[in-house]
Amino acid sequence: MDFFSLVFVTGNANKLREVKEILSQGGYPIEIDSQRLEIPEIQGTTIEVATDKCRRAAELVGGPCITEDTALCYVALKGLPGPYIKHFMVAVGHEGLNAMLDGFPTRAAEAVCTFAYSAGPGAEPVIFEGRTEGTIVPARGPKVFGWDAVFEPLGTGMTYAEMPADQKNKISHRYKALDKLRTYLQ
Amino acid sequence: MDFFSLVFVTGNANKLREVKEILSQGGYPIEIDSQRLEIPEIQGTTIEVATDKCRRAAELVGGPCITEDTALCYVALKGLPGPYIKHFMVAVGHEGLNAMLDGFPTRAAEAVCTFAYSAGPGAEPVIFEGRTEGTIVPARGPKVFGWDAVFEPLGTGMTYAEMPADQKNKISHRYKALDKLRTYLQ
Numbered sequence: 001m002d003f004f005s006l007v008f009v010t011g012n013a014n015k016l017r018e019v020k021e022i023l024s025q026g027g028y029p030i031e032i033d034s035q036r037l038e039i040p041e042i043q044g045t046t047i048e049v050a051t052d053k054c055r056r057a058a059e060l061v062g063g064p065c066i067t068e069d070t071a072l073c074y075v076a077l078k079g080l081p082g083p084y085i086k087h088f089m090v091a092v093g094h095e096g097l098n099a100m101l102d103g104f105p106t107r108a109a110e111a112v113c114t115f116a117y118s119a120g121p122g123a124e125p126v127i128f129e130g131r132t133e134g135t136i137v138p139a140r141g142p143k144v145f146g147w148d149a150v151f152e153p154l155g156t157g158m159t160y161a162e163m164p165a166d167q168k169n170k171i172s173h174r175y176k177a178l179d180k181l182r183t184y185l186q
Numbered sequence: 187m188d189f190f191s192l193v194f195v196t197g198n199a200n201k202l203r204e205v206k207e208i209l210s211q212g213g214y215p216i217e218i219d220s221q222r223l224e225i226p227e228i229q230g231t232t233i234e235v236a237t238d239k240c241r242r243a244a245e246l247v248g249g250p251c252i253t254e255d256t257a258l259c260y261v262a263l264k265g266l267p268g269p270y271i272k273h274f275m276v277a278v279g280h281e282g283l284n285a286m287l288d289g290f291p292t293r294a295a296e297a298v299c300t301f302a303y304s305a306g307p308g309a310e311p312v313i314f315e316g317r318t319e320g321t322i323v324p325a326r327g328p329k330v331f332g333w334d335a336v337f338e339p340l341g342t343g344m345t346y347a348e349m350p351a352d353q354k355n356k357i358s359h360r361y362k363a364l365d366k367l368r369t370y371l372q
Contacts, residue, residue, distance in 0.1 A: 040238065042226040043270065052226065077286075078277035084229065084270050091264035100263075102289025104282075 006064040006117075006185075009057040011036035014145075015068060018169070022178045028186040035061060041083070046071045046114050047127055049083045054116030054125035063120050066181065070174070071112040072097075072147055074136065076104035082112075085147065094139035094150050107136045111151055111160075111173040115181045128184065130176025192250040192303075192371075195243040197222035200331075201254060204355070208364045214372040221247060227269070232257045232300050233313055235269045240302030240311035249306050252367065256360070257298040258283075258333055260322065262290035268298075271333065280325035280336050293322045297337055297346075299359040301367045314370065316362025 008019050016034045023030045037060050042052045046069060054067040072085040077100075081088045088097060101107050111132045116125040132153050139149035141161030148160035153171055160168055169175050194205050202220045209216040223246050228238045232255060240253040258271040263286075267274045274283060287293050297318045302311040318339050325335035327347030334346035339357055346354055355361050 040228040040230070042228055043273065044226070076278075077274070077282065080270075080274055080277050084266075084273075087229065087270075088263070088266055091266050092262075096263065096290075099289030100286050103285030103287070 005031040005033070006066060007057075007061045008032050008034045009037050009039070009053075009061065009065055009067050010034055015174075018174065019066075019068075019178060022175070023182055023185070026182060026186050030182075030185055035065075037061075039067075041069075044083070046073075046083050046112055046129075050114040050116040050127060051125050054118045058118035058123065058125070059121045064118065065120075066115055066117045067125075068174075068177075069114045069116075070146075071114070072151065073110045073112055074101065074104075075108040075110070076101055076106050089147050094143060094147070097147060097150050098136055098138055101136055109134055109136050109151065111153075113173040113177040115177045117181060117184070126184065128177045128180040130173040130178070130180065132171060132173040132176065191217040191219070192252060193243075193247045194218050194220045195223050195225070195239075195247065195251055195253045196220055201360075204360065205252075205254075205364060208361070209368055209371070212368060212372050216368075216371055221251075223247075225253075227255075230269070232259075232269050232298055232315075236300040236302040236313060237311050240304045244304035244309065244311070245307045250304065251306075252301055252303045253311075254360075254363075255300045255302075256332075257300070258337065259296045259298055260287065260290075261294040261296070262287055262292050265296075275333050280329060280333070283333060283336050284322055284324055287322055295320055295322050295337065297339075297359040299363040301363045303367060303370070312370065314363045314366040316359040316364070316366065318357060318359040318362065 050069045071082045073079040113130040115128040118125045134153040257268045259265040299316045301314040304311045320339040
């Protein structure tokens with residue numbers, strides 16, 4: 001088995017491109033294939049969700065694989081919606097994601113990306129977490145990428161959606177997690 | 187296999203007692219055993235969550251079984267927190283469950299109970315749903331049973347927590363679902 005070739009389980013072309021770019025950097029580039037698999041996600045903490053998904057993915061892929069999960073954790077809600085953010089985004093949109101906080105004293109939030117790597121079926125997944133602190137704000141910038149338009153990373157004055165890709169990629173929760181994964185794999 | 191003996195997968199003594207009481211009524215009483223099993227719940231609609239859980243339970247039990255899921259669906263949040271309500275209850279408590287609605291024009295909600303029955307491993311679960319409409323209000327009555335103190339069923343003027351058990355059991359989402367299950371099984 002070639003350690004430096006692995007499958008990224010995703011149906012998201014943007015994420016695939018980003019992962020390929022990052023993991024091809026450094027002294028030991030890693031070859032990434034992708035597979036779109038329907039894997040049900042469990043309820044639980046971000047780590048529980050990511051671990052379970054990667055474990056199932058490795059069984060289906062039959063070899064080394066990585067999975068990715070994104071969470072948006074409101075401080076006022078003690079970390080929720082967290083891994084359920086995609087359901088909330090679909091249900092209430094950018095305005096609703098703001099309105100949910102109107103009754104609370106803080107709009108602080110943390111964007112959390114969790115990559116999980118399994119060496120293959122039966123191999124316990126290893127977790128790589130990236131976190132970026134910020135604030136939930138009324139939508140600014142293009143509204144095409146999930147909740148990017150309502151998340152303003154601390155001290156930037158811009159939402160994720162307003163930032164040029166290279167600026168976002170330097171501070172983003174996804175980049176931080178992916179950088180840890182690359183260090184581990186290389 | 188004796189159709190009239192089945193396993194209720196729960197670790198909750200109160201729910202077990204309620205289920206035993208209801209299913210022992212009518213012309214064909216059903217014998218209920220219980221098993222406490224750790225079954226991860228998936229993310230999804232109330233029906234997807236219930237179906238997946240019952241399917242796994244039947245594999246573990248190795249025979250006929252029923253499972254139960256409870257959801258609290260805010261109209262303002264298009265049905266969320268829904269099946270994730272227990273995580274929100276733990277995270278933000280009764281006050282937080284109210285505060286989440288401060289930014290929205292309606293505090294209407296629906297309590298949803300989903301029983302699922304599987305005849306055994308491989309048998310597709312059958313779903314029995316009970317729904318009770320109401321409003322999210324500041325906590326009144328004993329705070330011991332989950333979110334009962336903040337849910338006021340329509341037209342009653344009382345929260346679930348303030349109601350005598352026999353009154354609650356006549357209108358509750360759980361009773362409605364269980365009554366359908368009983369009709370099906372008997």
